[in-house]
Amino acid sequence: MRADAHHNRLQLVRAARDVIGQKGTTDVNVREIASAAGVGTATLYRHFPNKEVLIDEVSVVRWSRMEAFARHGVRAAYTPVQQVLAILEAFTRMTTTDDRFIAAAGLKVGHAPPRALQPIRQSFDPLFAALWVEAQREGMLRRSADPRDAVELAGAIRDGSRRIQMMTMLTAGICTGAVEAEALVSQMFLKRSK
Structure with a gap:
């Protein structure tokens, strides 16, 4: 193109x-x-071809970025747990930015337009799961935590004024005791959010 x-x-x-x-x-x-x-x-x-396809494309663009992050990483120097958290944080930024659109379009977290997103999600999900498993092997993510749940929870973060605090809570919930969630989120994201 x-x-x-x-x-x-x-x-x-x-x-x-x-x-x-x-x-x-x-x-x-x-x-x-x-x-x-x-x-x-x-x-x-x-x-x-029509307005409906254009509306679906908003989600397609968002998920295409997510797929690219899962495929190539957010930053080359990041560890697997940092890659996972950076992808989740990027999703919170996107959904916070798109919050009014998401509400107006009647989209629900975990219920994206399947026909448009299915190929992207089929690519994203295993790539993100591989990063997730790598971080679990390193003892950084809880064995009971599931990457699909983390993505759904990240997608529900829509309050821009509380986004970093909510991301800290999500991080604390999925990470093991080997990770100081507040310090890690602060180190990775706080400078960029200001």
Whole structure:
């Protein structure tokens, strides 16, 4: 895809997220979305056959980023437990940013649009589980903790003003006593959140 076409596509996804979030409903006109993206409706329809596919694409973009993080890591120097926590924290940032859109679109944590996300989740889930198992082998994550539950809990964090505190609680719940959750979250995320 050409760079300008890729840019237009991402602008449309962001505009859909923002317009729907601001209006509080998916009952918005495609012209409003196209206008907010700074493109014409013909460009919108060149990229998306209808508004519903565009709305699904907001989740697809979010999960594509998650899949890339699980595949390549968030930061090369991170240990497996740090990679797991960085992926969960990235998800909290995305869902916090998309909170109004998620509510307006009627999306529920753990119940994403299956037709659009199924291939991405089929790739993400085993990659994230492999990182998870590696962190468990190192004694950093509880044996009873499940990566699917952690992702669902991270996706439920939507209050931007309390995001780091909630991430600390999630970290304390999934990590073993070998990890000082508050210190680790502070070290990894507190500087970036300010």
